[in-house]
Amino acid sequence: SQQGEEDPQALSIQEGENATMNCSYKTSINNLQWYRQNSGRGLVHLILIRSNEREKHSGRLRVTLDTSKKSSSLLITASRAADTASYFCATDDNYGQNFVFGPGTRLSVLP
């Protein structure tokens, strides 16, 4: 199975700055999803982007997908301390159902 690989592993920024996290994968995908996990809490679904889409927005979140480079990015604009969490990308297998998670990016937003 393939795996999304997030980059960087850890990111520390000041409140109000933008945070960009990247995800690369190895083989063709049908969909890619981004999740957030606050420390000791469950996963929260952020955005799903399909292979025929290039960009999606949700509030302060912007996700791009470049299938030619097999990569995706998650941009959080005007970050807040509450955005401090781990962010995971998940790519599906060829059957489009079983998602495989990357190791995650730990984002720290400092007040």
Place this chain on the structure above:
Amino acid sequence: SAVISQKPSRDICQRGTSLTIQCQVDSQVTMMFWYRQQPGQSLTLIATANQGSEATYESGFVIDKFPISRPNLTFSTLTVSNMSPEDSSIYLCSVEEGAGSYEQYFGPGTRLTVT
């Protein structure tokens, strides 16, 4: 989105025993999944729980160790059998929101510690 609950939320168990984790969804869903998240790690898919048939296990996971039940479209259980300290993890169930949507939503997880 579907509301997913899990029981227990956490447990401390002795090695050699078994624990059954329940996952309840407030709406009927076709696809349910079980994941494991070891300390400081990302998530790993254990199996897909199919209603009316045997679960489909991922490489490295076997039915004897992780038996799964899926008696209906809103409920599933995962049993962690003959536990060892290496089984200490968070176990999460997830559902696919809307058949064919590919959007997965997760329960709050069960934090298992094996001593």
